[in-house]
Amino acid sequence: MSHAATLPRVHEPHEAAGFFRTYLYATDHKTIAKQYLLLGLLMAVVGGFLSYAMRWQLAWPDTEVPGFGFVGPETYNALVTNHGTVMVFFVAMPILLGSFGNFLIPLMIGARDMAFPRLNALSFWLLALGSAVLCASFVVPGGAASAGWTGYPPLSAKAEYTGVHWGLTLWLLAHAIEFAAFLLGGVNFLTTIVTMRAPGLTVGRLPLLIWQLATASILFLLSVGPLIAGAVMLLMDRLVGTGFFLPERGGEPLLWQHLFWFFGHPEVYVVLLPALGASLEVYPVFARKPIFGYRLIVWATIVAGALSFIVWAHHMFVSGMDPRLAMPFSITTILISVPFALAVFTMIASLYRGSIALELPMLWALAFLAMFITGGLTGIFLGSAPSDIYLNGTYFVVAHFHYTLISAVIFGGFAGIYYWFPKMFGRMLGTRLGQLHFWSTLAFFNLTFFPLHWIGIAGMVRRIANPLQYDLVAPHQWINVFSTVSLLGLIAGQAVFFLNFFLSQFRGRPAPANPWQATTLEWTAPSPPPHGNWGAALPAVERGPYEYSVPGAAQDWLPQRAGAAVLGSRS
Amino acid sequence: MNGTVLTRGYVVIWGWLLVLMTLSLFANTLPVSRPAIVTLMFVVAAVKAVLVALHFMHLRVERWLIYAIAIVPVLLVFGLMLALFPDFVFAR
């Protein structure tokens, strides 16, 4: 393995560079990470607004939505579709994979930048282009894509079925561009991790977040191919007039579902693993003790990643696929609970005999764990083929995947953002607004989504614009109203974050290099790290990542970086 | 060729590739059953692919990581294809 010492010195500091070089054509991994973060947050506003219009329609069907207008069934389908697309592909992935990955991989492995800085910039700008194309699809004639975020053909394959022409085509193109962006990004991440680790940073000493980011990148690279193939075929169906997915022309609608979910299930872990990794970085720091079972977690991650490729058909138990396939996929699906249970148990065990400080990053990380346990357990209902017969396609599914995805994106994501904000921006994030943000999010998230389990069990199916049309659902309409009102609280809570985020940029207390007394490499660089991260000499690593409260040590933490232990101060 | 020394190993592999290509071209005229011919063609294709991968792409001398990167997706593709059989082949 070659080390970063041989990195050609093509990336000279360019403090004097103009606006264009500094912000637009930036190749510095930290700037690109901030660009990903801002793009993700911006798209989160878009996705959040869509969810607001959607939930309003569900609570008070066919009334004017304040600030949006009238939502009919057609618009509702577009809302459902694009809310899912935006949140998964343009919020979760940019923030958790794009931003965390870009910021932390070089810093945590002691490199000066990513392996291919210009390719890195290209990845981001491709993603920005994809986001722009997706946003453009909202305003083209015919309206936005409305075939669900899964885009099942034949509904998505012919414009007559939805009445949407360019909206859906642009939606597909936006995906293609987004996939290209993260494909190049993933190649970059993996190459950086494999070839550019600091001297002494063996794979057994990598911070767990790096393991999670690497696994997530591998999962993405290996799963997205079949979906790109499917997307090309679907685009051909729409534009050229082929019939890959149209039965009347000899096609197979089910083929799309297989190709989609072959990607779709690993994709869930692409989002989840970085959030898990961020939380795993936070626990030892705020419990002041090593993570419990480093090797076990690494193996759990690898096993879960491998299993994620052979579970996809659990999304298709009632899709009309061969019913004999269901039990094998049900068994593998339920099996995947074992590595994740192991991860959860080790996270809980990491708290045992700790000295737990409930500071903001820790609060978010603990909430991530609690929400993830809930979402994981409800997943068993859906992974079991017979109970999925009833629950498939109901709001139980909606509640389940919001508990898993929101636990990852919001709770895991904010654990990371609160934890690394000082390193990223050189200032501390305000704690008062932060506390308000955390507690309101925790409360309103549960109030919004927990009741959806019940209404799902009661028989409310997904993607309907007007629950009052159903005799089984109408008596429970109060749940829809309750959930919508809670969502307004959840959104208001996020407004507090945005306020805090921007206020702290200018008014926050200047951050020391290592405000949390953490051991991993990134905290030995200045806050924010300069271009090139490490000054003249690259860091060398002399021990594992979580050496807290080592018996006999002078202080309760021993940094990974060789020679940094003697410094041992907060500065 | 301008005094260039051709790399002998590469020329040999090229020769084999051309031989195998010719074999698959004339496979259809062999006096054996159709499934046997098709099997032969794909075995030949696989051998050609392995020759290119091992020698031209230097997998022969690569370390285990590169090997794994090359092999795992191939296995996944086979897994995907097998899982699709019940729905699209046996369903007919």
Add this chain to the structure above:
Amino acid sequence: MFLSWLPENVSSFGRDIDGIIALIWYVTLAWFVATMGTLLVFIVRYRRRPGRPAGYVKGDRWREAVWVLVPCVLVLVLDFWMDFKGAPVWAKVKIDVPQSDLHIKVTGKQFNWVVSYPGPDGTFDTADDKTFLDELHIPAGKPVRLTLGAQDVIHSFFLPNLRVKQDVLPGRAIPAWIDAMKPGTYELPCAALCGMGHSGMKATLVVHAAADWDTWVAAQWSGAKQ
């Protein structure tokens, strides 16, 4: 708490499905209480107090690792138990379609359920076929064989009270079966996004008591010439 939200079950295999849901519910509830309880206890018990340093527990020795590995084995055992209990139910509902002298075709289209009966001669595509829109009539207390299909896009045949759900695909005929124990009218919504009319695409299932069934059949086919 969860289970009481299920709508009334009126089919024979519905009880089996509810049984699986209940089994999973109790297993997951136990895990929920155990993990969340431990988490909360640890957070409270090991909160930071001056003068009490944290322990150095890395969990890299077997003696420590068993604390997480043993629960994982328990998870594995419970997983197999749930699969073991679930497999026969799945087979009963989805694979082993029982024999029945009543065979109905249900076809989804944007945005209706088209229900066809073979009529007295018991074969489809004859003159005495009869087709209903958004109305499915079956007799109580006996299994009914269904052939599910779609004309345009994917729909999903969902009978919440009978615990049946099956996506219907254009170009494929999917065999299924239902039975209802209790006469009454029930809802049959479409459970897969199928276009702008998806919301509100639903039919009514009318389950006739055994005695009324013959009357209904007679009324429908009285005009048919044999």
Add this chain to the structure above:
Amino acid sequence: MSATTHAHATGAAERGKVAIWWFLASEIMLFGGLISSFVISRLGGGAQVDHGHLNVTVAAVNTFILLSSSYTMVEAFGCAERGDRRAMRLFLGLTVLGGLAFLGLKAYEYTGEILHGFTPWAGTFWSFYYTMTGLHALHVLIGVIANATLCVAARLGLERPYRVEVAGLYWHFVDIVWIFLFPLVYLS
């Protein structure tokens, strides 16, 4: 350290190679997904090969060209390693020519088929045919551009041997895809 026998296998070279292999892994999945779809569609009776209207002769010539261009590509890398710049440019040029010839013949084939009414929407087989070979041809085109760039760069003295290796790995992969497409579409 890398076990390769090549010189320069450090730093940028190592990064380039690891990166292109990760990229190829996802490409294997892309073509694998498409080819799997075609295979199961064929075995299921959905896409029957239209043997009568495919030009096997042209395809065979194309196979020969692509196999040979793979050889010239690897020979170019051999020259680059030995520092024989002139020969490297020659072999790169031959590879580019091979790629261009392949594309030209492919275009000729497409034209003939379309003129006979076998368009992408003429049936499932033709849909798969155009999608698979079209995607492959796109990859050939990208390879031609990459190799031509390297050739020009070498003329200007900007070449680095590892870049020839990286481009070569991509080129051989494109060749391997064709090795499978040829019997799958034309012969069997």
